[in-house]
Amino acid sequence: MAVLSCVGTGRGAATCDHDSNTSETALRRHHLRQLTSGLAAATLLGGCLTTPLAHAAPSPSGPAPKAPAVDPTTPARSTVDLVPSTTATTVPGTTQRILAATPTTSREFTMLGVTWQTMPAGASAQVRVRTAAGWQAWQTLQNEATSNEGGRQGTEAVHVGDAIAAEARIVAPATTTVRSTGARLSLIDSRVLEGDGASRATVQAAATSSAVPAQPSMVTRAEWGADESLLSYNGAGCVPASIDTTIKAAIVHHTAGTNSYTASQSASIMRGIYAYHVKDRGWCDIGYNILVDKYGTIFEGRHGGVVNPVHGAHATSWNTDTVGVSVMMNSSQAKQSPEAMSAVSRILAWKLAGNYRTPTSTLTLAGKSINRIARHGDVMSTSCPGTNITAYMPTLRQDVANRMSGWQNSLIYKAYVGAGGEAKLGPVHVMERPWNGGRTTTFTNGGIYQTPENVTRQLNKAADARYRSGDGFSRLGWPTSGTTVASTSKSFVRFQKGTIHVSSVGGARATTGSIDSWLKANPTQFTRLGYPIAEAVWSSSTNVEQRFENGTLRITDGRATVTLKVGGKQGDLNGDGRADVLGVNSAGQVTWYPTQTNGTSGAATTGSLLAGAPFTWVSQVPDINGDGQTELMAIRKDGTMWAWDGRGNGQFVNARQVSTGWQYMRQPNVAPDMNKDGLPEIITIGSSQQLWRYSIASNGGLHLRTQIGTNWSIITKMTSVGDFRKAGVVDILAVTSDGRMLDYYGSPDGKISGNKLLGSGWGGWTRLRSIGDTNGDGRWDLTKSRSTGTMYNTASGTGAWGVTVAMVPDVSVLGTFA
Numbered sequence: 001m002a003v004l005s006c007v008g009t010g011r012g013a014a015t016c017d018h019d020s021n022t023s024e025t026a027l028r029r030h031h032l033r034q035l036t037s038g039l040a041a042a043t044l045l046g047g048c049l050t051t052p053l054a055h056a057a058p059s060p061s062g063p064a065p066k067a068p069a070v071d072p073t074t075p076a077r078s079t080v081d082l083v084p085s086t087t088a089t090t091v092p093g094t095t096q097r098i099l100a101a102t103p104t105t106s107r108e109f110t111m112l113g114v115t116w117q118t119m120p121a122g123a124s125a126q127v128r129v130r131t132a133a134g135w136q137a138w139q140t141l142q143n144e145a146t147s148n149e150g151g152r153q154g155t156e157a158v159h160v161g162d163a164i165a166a167e168a169r170i171v172a173p174a175t176t177t178v179r180s181t182g183a184r185l186s187l188i189d190s191r192v193l194e195g196d197g198a199s200r201a202t203v204q205a206a207a208t209s210s211a212v213p214a215q216p217s218m219v220t221r222a223e224w225g226a227d228e229s230l231l232s233y234n235g236a237g238c239v240p241a242s243i244d245t246t247i248k249a250a251i252v253h254h255t256a257g258t259n260s261y262t263a264s265q266s267a268s269i270m271r272g273i274y275a276y277h278v279k280d281r282g283w284c285d286i287g288y289n290i291l292v293d294k295y296g297t298i299f300e301g302r303h304g305g306v307v308n309p310v311h312g313a314h315a316t317s318w319n320t321d322t323v324g325v326s327v328m329m330n331s332s333q334a335k336q337s338p339e340a341m342s343a344v345s346r347i348l349a350w351k352l353a354g355n356y357r358t359p360t361s362t363l364t365l366a367g368k369s370i371n372r373i374a375r376h377g378d379v380m381s382t383s384c385p386g387t388n389i390t391a392y393m394p395t396l397r398q399d400v401a402n403r404m405s406g407w408q409n410s411l412i413y414k415a416y417v418g419a420g421g422e423a424k425l426g427p428v429h430v431m432e433r434p435w436n437g438g439r440t441t442t443f444t445n446g447g448i449y450q451t452p453e454n455v456t457r458q459l460n461k462a463a464d465a466r467y468r469s470g471d472g473f474s475r476l477g478w479p480t481s482g483t484t485v486a487s488t489s490k491s492f493v494r495f496q497k498g499t500i501h502v503s504s505v506g507g508a509r510a511t512t513g514s515i516d517s518w519l520k521a522n523p524t525q526f527t528r529l530g531y532p533i534a535e536a537v538w539s540s541s542t543n544v545e546q547r548f549e550n551g552t553l554r555i556t557d558g559r560a561t562v563t564l565k566v567g568g569k570q571g572d573l574n575g576d577g578r579a580d581v582l583g584v585n586s587a588g589q590v591t592w593y594p595t596q597t598n599g600t601s602g603a604a605t606t607g608s609l610l611a612g613a614p615f616t617w618v619s620q621v622p623d624i625n626g627d628g629q630t631e632l633m634a635i636r637k638d639g640t641m642w643a644w645d646g647r648g649n650g651q652f653v654n655a656r657q658v659s660t661g662w663q664y665m666r667q668p669n670v671a672p673d674m675n676k677d678g679l680p681e682i683i684t685i686g687s688s689q690q691l692w693r694y695s696i697a698s699n700g701g702l703h704l705r706t707q708i709g710t711n712w713s714i715i716t717k718m719t720s721v722g723d724f725r726k727a728g729v730v731d732i733l734a735v736t737s738d739g740r741m742l743d744y745y746g747s748p749d750g751k752i753s754g755n756k757l758l759g760s761g762w763g764g765w766t767r768l769r770s771i772g773d774t775n776g777d778g779r780w781d782l783t784k785s786r787s788t789g790t791m792y793n794t795a796s797g798t799g800a801w802g803v804t805v806a807m808v809p810d811v812s813v814l815g816t817f818a
Contacts, residue, residue, distance in 0.1 A: 072227040075190035075268075075275050080105045082114075082168060082183035091171055099123060099176070100183050101169040109163055109187040111257075111272040114141060115154030115280050116170075117182030123172035125155050127185070130165035142256065142382070149313065150234065151282015157188070157273045159257040159265075186280040190272030193225065196264050210439055210450075211409035212353045212432050216346040218290075218298035218306070224267040230278045231285060231303060238284030241304025242311035244321045245444060246427040247355040249365055250348050251315045252393070253288065253326035253376045254385040259334040266293040269328060277313070287313035288326040290347055296339030298347055301326075307354070307433050317366040318379040323351050331386025345396060348373060349403035354431030354441075356413055359400040373397045412441045412448045415456040419448075425458075436473050451478045458482045463493045463500045466508035475512050476500070487577040487597065487776035490531055504778040505549055506533035514555045515546050525562055527575040528628030529553060550628060570670070570680075570780065571620045571630055571772030573650055579772025581783070581791065581807060582620055582650065583814030584634065588613030591813070592650040595774050599793060599805035604813075607650020612636050617662075618816045619670045620646075620771065622680045624696055631700065633670070633682075634816075639663030643700025658701045665692075669769070671720035672780065674730040675704070675750030683720065683732060689713040691732075693750060708751040709744070716763075721770045722780040725799040729753075733782070739763030743799070769817065774807075785811040 082100035089098045099120070114125035128138045141155035168185040221228070231239050261269065274286040288301040289312045301324075304310035314324030325347060327340050352359050352372065361372050368379055375393055376384035383390075407413070412432055419425060426444030433440065439450040447464035449457050457479040459467060466472060467479075477496030485491045489504040498512030499519075509532035511519060519526045530549025538544045545554045550569070554561045571579030578595040585591070590607030610632075618634040621643075625631070629646035636642065641659040644652035662668065668684040674693060675681075682694045682702065691709030694702040718734040725731060729746035736742065741762045747753040762768075765784045774781045774793050782801075785791040791811045795802030808814065 072222075072229075073193065073225055073271065074227045074230060074279075075111075075188050075272050077186065077188045077275060077279060078107060078109075079187070079280070080168075080185045082116075082170060082180075082185065084179055084181075090174065095174040096171040097174050097176055099170040099172055099180050102167055102185050104165055104167055105185065105187065106165045107187060107189075109166070109189045110161060110268070111157050111159050111188040111190055111276065112163075112166060112168075113155050113157040113186050113188075113276050113280060114168055114170075115152040115182075115184050115186065116180055117152060119143070119153060119170070119180045119183075120172050120176050120178040122176065123170055123180060125168060125183070126171055127158075127166060127168045129160050129163040131161065131163050136160075149238075149283045152182070152184075152280065154281050156256055157186075157276035157280075159261060159269050159272065161258060161260065184280075186276060188272045188275055190268045190275070192264050192268050196225075196267040210411070210432060211406045212413075213346070213349045213403055213407070215306070215350050215433075216298055216343065218300055218347075219267070220300050221303060224270045224299055226271070226274060226303075228303070230274065233278050234282055234284060241285075241302065241308075243304060244309040244311045246321055246429055247309045247323050247351060247431065248321040248357065248363060248372075248427075249318075249323075249370065250351065250373050251318060251322050251324050251376055251379065252344065252373065252385050252389065252396070253314060253324060254331045254389060255291070255326050255328050256330045256332075256384070256386070257328065259294065259329050261294075261328075263293070263295045263297070266295070266297060266299070266328065269293075270299055283313055285313070288324045289314070290323065290325045291328055292325065292340050292343045292347070293328045294337045294340050296337070296343040298343050307431050309355075309429065315376060315379055318368075318370075318374075320366070322365070323348075327385065327389065329386075331389040332383060333386075335388045336392060341392065341396065341399075345399040345403060348396075348400045351431065352400065353404045353407040353410075354433065355428045356407075356416070356432075359404055360397055371397065373400060411450050411454060411456055412439060415448050415458065416441070416443070419458055438478065442468070446483075449479055457493075459493055459500075460491060460502065462502045462508040463491070466500050466502075466510060467493075467495075472510070476510060489776040489778055490577055501531045503531035503533075503549070504776075506531050509533065509535055511546065512536065513544065514542075514558070515544055515553060518553070518555060518560050522560075525553075529562065530569070550623070569630065569772065570622045570672070570770075571774075573620075573630060573646075573648060575648065577773075577776045579620075579774045579781070581771060581814070581817060582607070582618070582632075583817040584610060584613070584615055584618045585813075585815035586614040588615070590632075590650050590652065593808055595807070599775055599795075599803070599807070601791075601807040605650055608644075608652045610634070610644070610652065611655060612642060615816050617668055619668070619769075621670055621696060621700075622672070622772075624679065624700065633658075633696075633700065635662045635668065637663075641702070645700075656700065658699070667715070667718050669719045670696075671732070672722040672730050674746060675706075676748065681730075681750070683708075683718070685712045685715060685718070691752070706750065717765070717768045719768045719770050719782065720780070721782050721796045724796055733758070733768070735762045735765075735768065737763075767811075767817070771817075783807065783817075785817075788812050791817075 080102045082102050084100045085098050125141045126138045129136050170180045170183050277283045277286050285302045289310055290301050291299045300306055302310050302312050312319050312324045359372050370378050375390055376382055425446050429444045430442035437452045441448055446460045460483045476498045479493055479495050481494040483491050483493050491502045493500045498510055498516045500508055500510050502508045515536055529551050532546055532548050534547040536544050536546040543556050552563045573580045573592050574594055580592050580594050581601055582592040588610040591604050592607055593601035593604055596602050615634040621631040621633050629648050631646045632644040632652045634642050639662045640657050641662050643656055643658045645654045646652055664687045665684040668682055671681045671683050679695045684692050686692055689712045690707050691712050693706045693708050695704040697703055714736045715734045716737050720732050722730055731746050732744040734742050739762050740760050741758045742755045743758050744755045745753045766787045767785050769783050770780045771783050772780055775795050779796050781796050782794045790806050791808040792804050793807050794804045
């Protein structure tokens with residue numbers, strides 16, 4: 001008899017070398033005789049692990065990994081190719097045709113599976129094993145669906161106990177003419193290791209003061225000996241884990257392996273399934289999220305954190321937003337144990353209650369109406385989870401509901417409903433869980449925290465993400481307020497030891513310690529500085545520095561220094577983050593209109609009386625002298641340009657002449673910094689129809705006169721709303737004599753690099769101007785008016801226009817406006 005001896009080669013398939021004096025043809029003939037002499041009857045093992053889908057994944061959250069009870073290890077493994085049949089050979093007593101088969105393969109192993117590249121319709125894989133008691137009956141393995149994580153098609157991994165030899169074959173109906181290709185038998189030797197018995201459910205659930213059931217005790221990946229290096233076996237795309245949006249339902253499975261295993265063998269079976277799914281199927285990880293052995297021990301499955309909605313590989317299209325729980329048994333051959341079903345019930349009660357789902361309800365998922373707790377066979381054509389667990393499903397749902405009784409009394413859930421529920425905060429993303437002595441639930445649009453004193457606080461998405469980051473709780477403590485909205489683009493949350501500020505410019509940034517205390521004691525300085533754009537940098541325990549929108553705050557040994565940068569906010573006269581309309585009448589009287597949160601203008605407020613009126617042009621200018629206030633510039637009839645320092649609320653002082661000759665210029669406009677020198681600009685068209693750019697100095701004077709365009713004679717109106725396309729440069733918007741509006745693209749050197757037609761019909765507007773950011777989104781907007789009537793403001797988007805709002809009802813009262 002020719003016997004193959006398989007020798008493992010480490011990562012990848014084993015090599016199987018036959019006796020050197022045996023030809024390949026003789027070996028095939030010998031093997032076919034071996035197969036046809038086997039038993040014709042086949043026992044179906046109904047496995048049910050199918051089809052993971054690939055998703056982009058954020059960094060997972062959850063409890064820190066436990067120290068391993070078992071040293072991480074990957075079971076020994078070898079593979080043997082099935083040789084295609086060259087003659088029409090059938091299984092004795094049947095009409096089934098043998099398409100391919102292995103020779104007898106001798107080695108020690110405990111688990112096996114068959115994979116392939118292609119398989120004809122109606123074909124199946126069969127195996128038989130030899131133990132100390134002799135050859136066992138042929139078993140038919142159930143096929144599993146393919147995976148979007150890549151890899152090979154195949155069967156489930158079957159635990160067969162201690163075996164010393166195996167044979168495998170692909171059988172199909174006699175009429176089959178298509179061959180299988182690339183079929184391969186995988187043999188895995190996953191043995192019990194020292195420490196396996198000690199790893200049983202040593203992780204206890206954290207104490208809870210919630211109506212949500214506590215997390216059941218479970219064996220972590222580290223404790224059952226998962227070799228985490230396998231997560232990178234099939235490429236970098238498997239780490240971190242793929243995280244779904246939420247958990248909507250649970251899918252119940254069985255592994256369909258042997259029912260004859262001891263409690264100490266469960267961890268070794270976990271390691272064997274893990275190795276098969278990764279190395280033989282080509283998946284990222286073990287497919288199920290959670291597994292339960294027949295003794296009631298719960299095992300953490302796929303990596304990513306048991307509190308997270310980890311995308312599994314257990315139910316094809318129904319992997320998304322579900323948790324897959326599998327019982328380690330074949331429920332079609334034996335009845336499930338009470339211990340196993342109790343554990344399944346406890347894990348589902350915890351998962352569904354923590355995601356605020358009613359266990360006895362139904363839902364539509366991936367086009368099918370299913371129970372909230374469904375069996376695998378409810379969503380796919382499979383008998384999984386076997387006949388006995390299938391019959392038990394109604395009882396399981398009711399038992400879960402009983403364990404979840406009263407979950408709606410969760411303080412966080414009540415706060416969630418009170419805040420508007422899913423319509424406001426979105427669905428649960430990371431389930432309700434203990435957190436630093438209190439509790440928290442993370443939603444897709446924010447988070448709610450329950451303090452140890454049972455007070456709940458709601459945070460918006462950005463503040464919540466910053467708070468949950470590495471040092472959030474240790475630096476800030478518990479929140480003492482909910483999210484306070486300061487404007488459409490700014491908000492903040494107060495904490496025991498600091499504040500999280502959220503803005504469209506700086507994102508979510510924390511102020512703590514002496515920085516936070518000083519800002520609270522000096523609110524005017526905070527208004528000048530704006531929101532933080534970076535985290536604080538500590539050079540010592542008493543020296544700290546933090547950058548803000550408009551400058552830097554340094555505290556050295558208790559002394560604070562504020563350094564403001566030039567080019568601050570345009571047109572914000574009252575420090576609320578929104579640009580305001582300002583007008584100067586023929587007598588030189590300044591009148592300004594504060595912009596409201598809805599974009600309209602509030603009641604008129606009188607400002608300074610400016611000497612030298614009337615003016616042909618006035619404009620507010622971003623802060624250029626570092627005092628945090630908007631400045632003012634104007635042109636008199638004699639062509640002289642003047643500048644005033646702003647003092648807020650429409651007050652301007654220190655008038656000074658800064659330039660001459662402006663009677664020969666037309667369409668002057670203030671624009672943001674175009675050439676990256678930190679200073680705002682004035683753009684204007686000269687008498688020879690060139691387009692000029694002037695940088696405004698910190699004293700209001702003009703310098704760096706640069707020609708940036710020619711032949712602008714057809715341009716009748718122009719302005720700039722800054723980075724109109726969000727391309728990192730400042731654009732110029734211009735209207736031609738026939739009413740077309742063009743967007744002239746800026747370039748990094750402050751010049752023009754091309755243009756695009758934005759639309760027509762703009763000729764009817766007599767005045768176009770950007771007074772700055774009127775809606776608090778960090779982008780300059782466009783104001784427009786005719787000679788009489790209403791002034792309108794249109795928000796700027798990314799190369800397009802947003803909502804238009806009526807501002808000043810009678811533009812004639814403005815005189816020259818900015």
